[in-house]
Amino acid sequence: STSKEVLGYPISIFFIVVNEFCERFSYYGMRAVLVLYFKYFLRWDNDLATSIYHTFVALCYLTPILGAIIADSWLGKFKTIIYLSIVYAIGQVTMAVSAIHDITDKDRDGTPDNMTFHVAMSMVGLFLIALGTGGIKPCVSAFGGDQFSEHQEKQRRTFFSVFYLCINGGSLLSTIITPILRAQECGIYTQEKCYSLAFGVPAALMVVALVVFIVGSGMYYKAEPQGNIMLDVCKCIGFAISNRVRHRGKQYPKRKHWMDWAEDRYDKLLIAQIKMVLKVLFLYIPLPMFWTLFDQKGSRWTLQATTMDGNFGALVIQPDQMQTVNPILILTLVPIMDSLIYPLIQKCVNFTPLRRMTVGMLMAAIAFVCAGLVQIEIDKTLPTFPSASQSQLKLLNMGNSPLTVNLTGLDPIDLPAGRLFFVTAFLFCCFVVICLFENKKSIELTSLILECTMRKDIVICTLWQNLSKTIELPSFDSNDITATEDIKPNTAHMALQIPQYFFITAGEVMFSVTGLEFSYSQAPNNMKAVLQAGWLLTVAIGNFIVLIVAEVAKIPEQWAEYILFASLLIVVCVIFSIMAHFYTYINPAEIEAQFMKKGDDNDEDDKKQLQKGMEMVKRNSTGSHSYDGDDDDDERKKTKM
Secondary structure, three states, X not given: OOOXXXXXXXXXXXXXHHHHHHHHXXXXXXXXXXXXXXXXXXXXXXXXXXXHHHHHHHHHHHXXXXXXXXXXXXXXXXXXXXXXXXXXXXXXXXXXXXXXXXXXXXXXXXXXXXXXXXXXXXXXXXXXXXXXXXXXXXXXHHHHHHOOOOOOHHHHHXXXXXXXXXXXXXXXXXXXXXXXXXXXXXXXXXXXXXXXXXXXXXXXXXXHHHHHHHHOHHHOOOOOOOOOXXXXXXXXHHHHHHHHHXXXXXXXXXOOOHHHHHOOOOOHHHHHHHXXXXXXXXHOOOOHHHHHHHHHHHOHHHHHHOOOEOEOOOOEOOHHHHHHHHHHHHHHHHHHHHHHHHHHHHHHOOOOHHHHHHHHHXXXXXXXXXXXXXXXXXXXXXXXXXXXXXXXXXXXXOOOOOEEEEEOOOOOEXXXXXXXXXXXXXXXXXXXXXXXXXXXXXXXXXXXXXXXXXXXXXXHHHHHHOOOOXXXXXXXXXXXXXXXXXXXXXXXXXXXXXXXXXXXXXXXXXXXXXXXXXXXXXXXXXXXXXXXXXXXXXXXXXXXXXXXXXXXXXXXXXXXXXXXXXXXXXXXXXXXXXXXXXXXXXXXXXHHHHHHXXXXXXXHHHHHHHHHHHHHHHHHHXXXXXXXXXXXXXXXXXXXX
């Protein structure tokens, strides 16, 4: 049975659509500001922030497999969505609490004193979010499709269009709004960037999503669990492998395909279907490298935007708002590609799905070349920062006369009045700021002769830097003020990132959309869930590759890392194009029909044999020689039968 209808649609789907919009707003809103939360709130470096970000994304694409198995084999879709949405909401609330700096800021300086508490809370929150969002991902859309009856095929198609529109709408709005919330200042004792609000609003939306879904509970059609095809596939493959290992001797006849060793226990049609799926999964092997590049728009590219100027005149773009370019371009490029670009290319060459995917990978590689060129321009505008094995000495002349500073091993440094100067060298001391005070009424830096070695005075200077001291300044004329910039404002404009976003989005449309279309066309209907699991697994592996490169490679120049990723994807693209060249397109329906026909033929043969046997019995039982009541005749009849 289905729920009551409005305009031909079940009322229940309206609750599902609102739920999906709120959930996607919650997820993408939290994810948009996540890497900046790691960098500026938890004070992690770029590599660690990138690594944890991609670990989280990878988990979000691993847990859907678990959610699908739980829903199909145990709880059903409805209960799975309810239970994991509760876990999801708890995770979002935990993230919002972890971003409240006042909880551990005992000295009221705006910086948390117990960073371990905030790190632990955020890690627990992210794990619960990954479990929740991934677990319900394969259930919600399928549950919505279950609400329609067989005669509502048109309405079902419209529902899925609206459903995915809600996904993009929630993603777009949240990526615009949450960075604005993050940029606000809030706090009980000190005003800091409001990450708690940026996480709190998505948490509230997730609670709304859960409440809306529960309200519609009495209207849903709730199908009972029917078993998960992925488990059957894994069992069949496992039996084929184990059976092949047991019969590896020469005395056993060879079989055409290694999956044929499962014929001793499993149906031939199921084995044929698994063979079709394995052909597609083999093509998936190179695909994780695309996702390695694609998902860095939320990590490395966002961090790149923090060193750029987001002033677009009347509009100031936050670094994490640049990600909105992606969904905007998707909504623009998908119809253009389908109605204009693909038909034009098809007139010149046979633009098969695998060729589209290859071009999509090349587009992503071009995007990272663009990102590398942008990074080179950014590096020209940045000051020279010390490396991990260096320290930096900052000389500040606040007097009215020029100074000459002599440092051991270096040429004398002329420091004009009201200016600062940086000296970077290989030192064992920490960052040192040297200032001398003649009296409480003025601040002047007199001539110095400083030897930067491991001497007591260096240690003393370092300790003195951390002391808090109140200094009274005399009245002065505003004309006497000299402006000195420690680090100049960002001058590379964020608009320079638009080309790389264009190419990565074009690559996504050609690779991701086409890849799913190709996969579904090459697999039987009952195996599409297996391919979806394999596709999500490639996304997870791609994010783990980013984690490995960020933590192991430790490439000092960011532009070089971008070029490295682009080069790796080009190599993988060549490998994939070779694999695609030898791939033979199939029609799963025809192959299944052949097996069904063989089964029908076998059934027909069995029927003919049975009919023939019955006729023989009939002739023998009605012959001219009758043995009525004879036991030998009864025995003869039984033997013939």
